[in-house]
Amino acid sequence: MADRRSRPRTGLTREKILDAAIAFVDEHGPEALSTRRLGAALGVEGMTLYHYVPSKAVLLDGMVERLVLQAADEAGPAQDAPWTEVVRDTANALRAVLHRHPGMLAVIATRPVNSPAALVLFDRTLGRLHSQGVPLDLAMDVLNAAMTFTIGHTLAEIGRTPGTPAAAFESASPSDAGPHLGEALAVGAGLDFERRHHRTLAMIIDGYAALAVC
Amino acid sequence: MADRRSRPRTGLTREKILDAAIAFVDEHGPEALSTRRLGAALGVEGMTLYHYVPSKAVLLDGMVERLVLQAADEAGPAQDAPWTEVVRDTANALRAVLHRHPGMLAVIATRPVNSPAALVLFDRTLGRLHSQGVPLDLAMDVLNAAMTFTIGHTLAEIGRTPGTPAAAFESASPSDAGPHLGEALAVGAGLDFERRHHRTLAMIIDGYAALAVC
C-alpha cells in the first residue's frame, strides 16, 4: 500500500471530481461546466483536473457512468422479484436519479452509455429476466423500451434548455397554445408526469408479459 | 412589394441558413457547428449570420422547428384516419425524420420544442384525437408517450456521441459484454430497431385504446 510515494495535497480524487461536476451541472446547467470553473469549485486551477481525467469528454462519460451506477444501487436488491417488477424498478430508479440530477439529463441524452460498468449492469438485469423464462430477445426489447421511454419521458418532463427550467407545456399559457391544448391545460391534464410515466410503463411491461407467455 | 430597398447579395435567407445548418450537423456532428464554419459553408463570414439569426441558441431552435414541421408534413394528410393510425403515423414520421437527420438528435433532445409552430401542430393532432371521442387527458398522454418513446428509442438506436456512429450495443462485442448480453447479440437480438420500435409503439397505442373505450 506504499506504492504511492506522495499523497494529494487537497484530497482530490477522480470520484470527487465527478461528483463535484454532477453537482455543478445540477446547479448551473451543463453548458456552464468548464474545466476552469469546475476547478474553482474544487479550490484548484482548471488544468489540475487533467491529472485525473484525460479530457472533458471522458469527464462527461464518467459523470454518466456514476449516475448509472447510482440508479442500479437504487433499484434495490430484490433479487427474486418477478421480472415485471425488476423492469419497473429499474425504470423507476432511473427516473428518480434523473430527477435528482436534472442537469445530467442533457448529458446522458447526448452521450451513449457504453461504459463497461453499464454493460455489466445491463447484462445482469438481462440475466434476471432470462432466468425467469423470458426469451433473450424479448428481454432485450422490454428493457430497452422501458429505459428509452423513461429517458424520453423525463426529457419532455424536465425543461431541457438550461435557461428554461419549466416543463415543455407548463411554460405555454392556455391562451397561445391553441384551443385543444389550451383546454387540456386548463383542466390540468398532462401535468402529473409521474402518473403518466407509471401508466405507460405498465402498458409496455404488460404488453411484453403477454408476448412472453405465448 | 417594394418595401425592401436592396436585395441580398448572395441569396441568403433565414431558411437557407437553417437548412445549411441541419445539413452541416448531419455531416459533421453538432459539436462541429460554429458560426464561422457554417458561414464558410454558405460562402460568407461568420458574423453575417447574425443579420438573420440573433444568436446561436435561436439558430438551434430554428433548426429543431424546421425538423418538426418536416415531420408534420410527412405524417400525411389522412385527416379522417382512426386516431390510433394518427398517433402511429406521427411517431413514425418523427422517427423517419430523425433517421434522415441523425446529427439533429442531440440537438432536439437538448432543446425543448416550445416553438409556436410545434404547439400549433400538437394542438391540431390533439384535436383530431378529441374529435374521435378520446378524452383530452388521454389524448395528451398517448401523444406524449408515443413521441417521448420515439425520441428515447431513436437516441438509443443512433449513436449519440458524434465520434461514435454505431448504435449502443453494436459497438460492444459479445466477448466483453457479459454472458447474457453476449448471447443475445450473438443471436442477433436487439438489432432490428424498426421492428422493436413498431412493436412497443403498438403496445402503447393499444393500451391507451383500451383505456379510451372504458
Add this chain to the structure above:
DNA sequence: GCATCGATTCTTACGCTGTAAGAATCGTGA
C-alpha cells in the same frame, strides 16, 4: 447618370473555452 439610403456583409476585438507543454511545489522513502 448620379447621389443617396438602407440592407447586407465584413473587420476587429473581447472574454471565454479545451488543452498542450513545461515549470514549480510539495510529501514521502532512502
Add this chain to the structure above:
DNA sequence: TCACGATTCTTACAGCGTAAGAATCGATGC
C-alpha cells in the same frame, strides 16, 4: 537531508460566441 515522483500551477494557442462599427452593394429618387 536529499532526491524523486506525484501533484499543482503557469503560460500559451487556436477556436468559440458575439458586441460594435466600418465597408460595400443594389435599388430608388432626381
